[in-house]
Amino acid sequence: MKLTILGCNGAIPAYGRFPTSQVLEINSKLYLIDCGEGAQILMQQFGVKIMKIEAVFISHMHGDHYFGLIGLLNTMSLLGRERLLEIFAPAGLEKIIRSQIDFALSYELHFVAHINNISTILINSEKLEVNNFPVQHSIPTHGFKFTLKYKKRVVNPDLVKQFEIPKYFLNSLADGKDYEPLHGEKILNEWVTSAGKADKTYAYCADTAYSELIIPYINSADLLYHESTYIDEDIDKATTRLHSTASQAATIALLAKVKRLIIGHYSSKYKDPLVLHQQAIKIFDATDYAEAGKSWDI
Ligand SMILES: [Zn+2]
Ligand SMILES: [Zn+2]
Numbered sequence: 001m002k003l004t005i006l007g008c009n010g011a012i013p014a015y016g017r018f019p020t021s022q023v024l025e026i027n028s029k030l031y032l033i034d035c036g037e038g039a040q041i042l043m044q045q046f047g048v049k050i051m052k053i054e055a056v057f058i059s060h061m062h063g064d065h066y067f068g069l070i071g072l073l074n075t076m077s078l079l080g081r082e083r084l085l086e087i088f089a090p091a092g093l094e095k096i097i098r099s100q101i102d103f104a105l106s107y108e109l110h111f112v113a114h115i116n117n118i119s120t121i122l123i124n125s126e127k128l129e130v131n132n133f134p135v136q137h138s139i140p141t142h143g144f145k146f147t148l149k150y151k152k153r154v155v156n157p158d159l160v161k162q163f164e165i166p167k168y169f170l171n172s173l174a175d176g177k178d179y180e181p182l183h184g185e186k187i188l189n190e191w192v193t194s195a196g197k198a199d200k201t202y203a204y205c206a207d208t209a210y211s212e213l214i215i216p217y218i219n220s221a222d223l224l225y226h227e228s229t230y231i232d233e234d235i236d237k238a239t240t241r242l243h244s245t246a247s248q249a250a251t252i253a254l255l256a257k258v259k260r261l262i263i264g265h266y267s268s269k270y271k272d273p274l275v276l277h278q279q280a281i282k283i284f285d286a287t288d289y290a291e292a293g294k295s296w297d298i
Pocket of ligand 1: 010011020062064065207265
């Protein structure tokens with residue numbers, strides 16, 4: 001998986017930073033996470049292929065997370081997209097989008113609505129699982145967790161030969177099954193295979209106040225994006241507006257035992273996000289700060 005940040009600012013664009021949007025690349029497919037104003041401009045700027053977008057995930061109905069969608073959907077149509085596009089979003093988004101796009105697109109849109117305060121599985125394929133989970137914000141909001149599954153075990157060809165296991169059974173061995181010959185002793189899977197790569201997870205917490213309730217959903221993530229709208233000195237603003245400070249984001253990362261944290265969604269009042277970064281690394285030193293065009297391999 002590879003994450004690329006597009007927009008990393010809060011509600012108002014400032015100092016060349018656009019509102020929130022990012023893309024996650026998984027096996028050559030792109031998953032767009034939030035789509036603030038300017039998302040498609042940033043995609044062009046950083047060579048993100050708009051036509052490779054497989055699905056769109058919108059966290060909540062604040063404009064800085066979806067105002068870029070109309071333009072993007074129209075561009076895909078002008079470029080001749082044919083395959084259906086799934087949009088996982090709050091229930092209210094479909095009406096807004098369909099009322100603005102009162103012309104035929106070259107492809108179908110399929111909206112899947114989040115259920116308030118509930119975590120659900122949005123995608124569950126052989127290789128990928130995507131879940132949404134509720135966070136704490138001023139309106140119903142969901143974060144997203146992407147898990148790249150590496151469930152296959154690694155088969156040892158020499159041992160397979162030694163135990164005379166037929167070739168047709170190799171896939172079943174990789175799936176963890178034991179081999180039972182017609183005659184003779186059962187061959188346990190662990191004798192001829194070893195563990196494959198561990199699953200990889202990316203968790204995106206959208207806009208949220210400090211909330212330890214989200215920890216079970218993001219626990220041990222390889223990479224976590226947690227908003228950090230305010231510096232620690234502005235904690236009162238963070239509390240009233242249901243956003244987080246740099247230290248709060250870092251504390252969640254620490255408690256959830258994630259491997260790496262990215263902070264973002266900066267308030268337009270700060271010229272330099274490095275101030276937020278300096279506060280966060282004091283609590284969780286594996287912290288990076290979001291910046292347009294920056295990528296992380298997971
Ligand atoms: Zn926001
Ligand atoms: Zn918001």
